[in-house]
Amino acid sequence: MRPRAHYDGRKYRNPNGSAGNGLWHLLRWATSSKRQRWPRRIDAERRHRLPAALPAGAIAATFIGQSTFLLQIDGVTLLTDPVFADRVGPFNLGGPRRVRPPGIAFEELPRIDLVLLSHNHYDHLDLATLRRLRRAWDPLLLTSHGNEAFLRRNGFAKVAELDWWETRANVGPLQIMLTPAQHFSSRNLWDRDATLWGGFMVQGARKRIYFAGDSGYGGHFREIRERTGPVDLALSPIGAYEPRCFMSRAHVNPAEAVQIHLDIQSRQSVGMHFGTFQLTDEGIDDPPRALCEALQERDVPAERFVVPEFGQTILVPPV
Numbered sequence: 001m002r003p004r005a006h007y008d009g010r011k012y013r014n015p016n017g018s019a020g021n022g023l024w025h026l027l028r029w030a031t032s033s034k035r036q037r038w039p040r041r042i043d044a045e046r047r048h049r050l051p052a053a054l055p056a057g058a059i060a061a062t063f064i065g066q067s068t069f070l071l072q073i074d075g076v077t078l079l080t081d082p083v084f085a086d087r088v089g090p091f092n093l094g095g096p097r098r099v100r101p102p103g104i105a106f107e108e109l110p111r112i113d114l115v116l117l118s119h120n121h122y123d124h125l126d127l128a129t130l131r132r133l134r135r136a137w138d139p140l141l142l143t144s145h146g147n148e149a150f151l152r153r154n155g156f157a158k159v160a161e162l163d164w165w166e167t168r169a170n171v172g173p174l175q176i177m178l179t180p181a182q183h184f185s186s187r188n189l190w191d192r193d194a195t196l197w198g199g200f201m202v203q204g205a206r207k208r209i210y211f212a213g214d215s216g217y218g219g220h221f222r223e224i225r226e227r228t229g230p231v232d233l234a235l236s237p238i239g240a241y242e243p244r245c246f247m248s249r250a251h252v253n254p255a256e257a258v259q260i261h262l263d264i265q266s267r268q269s270v271g272m273h274f275g276t277f278q279l280t281d282e283g284i285d286d287p288p289r290a291l292c293e294a295l296q297e298r299d300v301p302a303e304r305f306v307v308p309e310f311g312q313t314i315l316v317p318p319v
Contacts (some may be wrong), residue, residue: 238274
């Protein structure tokens, strides 16, 4: 790939030109962390079932956990950053352990046509889950630039990658664009920012879904709306944000998530990236509580930005 504004031929950079958190930031956080204790395990509040059928022109988003959604739009079924593993880390041995089970069991999934992979962090790109998907349906994996080679080395043949603002058309009836994000990438100590990160804009016949991936707040959200128009459904992160001195570079907090909702003119926003794996210092119930307060402060109706139950399906009906 030839050098661009966000790529110098070796490393990728954020839309504002900054790099992600480095080792110094990580060590500083690790030595000053005041992590709140999460429960070891939380059973499902209730058992949800997938809708038997969708109304014509509707879209459905079923929250499975962390940043994993089952999306159904225009007859296409896709997964975002699918993680069904119990741990997120090298070889699924180390790293944070899952606190809540997946909202929908893997065995209950319908046929999956497409998988969107926003970046290569272990809680977003899980090889064990991708291998299960390949054995079951062998869907197309669509990812951010630099990750195709990694996936092919690990035995995946149906892979395509995109740079920011690039579009892959005719994924069924859909057009998929990779959008900018403010984050970083790495799977070990030696590959920092060697691959790209981003979100996805899924354009259907009449509906548009925005999956933000992981991101700190920045002007790129307004640019996304300016380039693509308002969205019908936005999947926005609300967790993994404390302490701000470290996490603000890479993760929005709930107040910034509300600002994203306003920036992209979302018809319906849904929270994600919370309550699944403890990655940062805030308590397990802090993100939904803080989101509720932020919505009230900005006079945004609570029903316009919801926190789903694990396994719950959010339907966006035809206009």
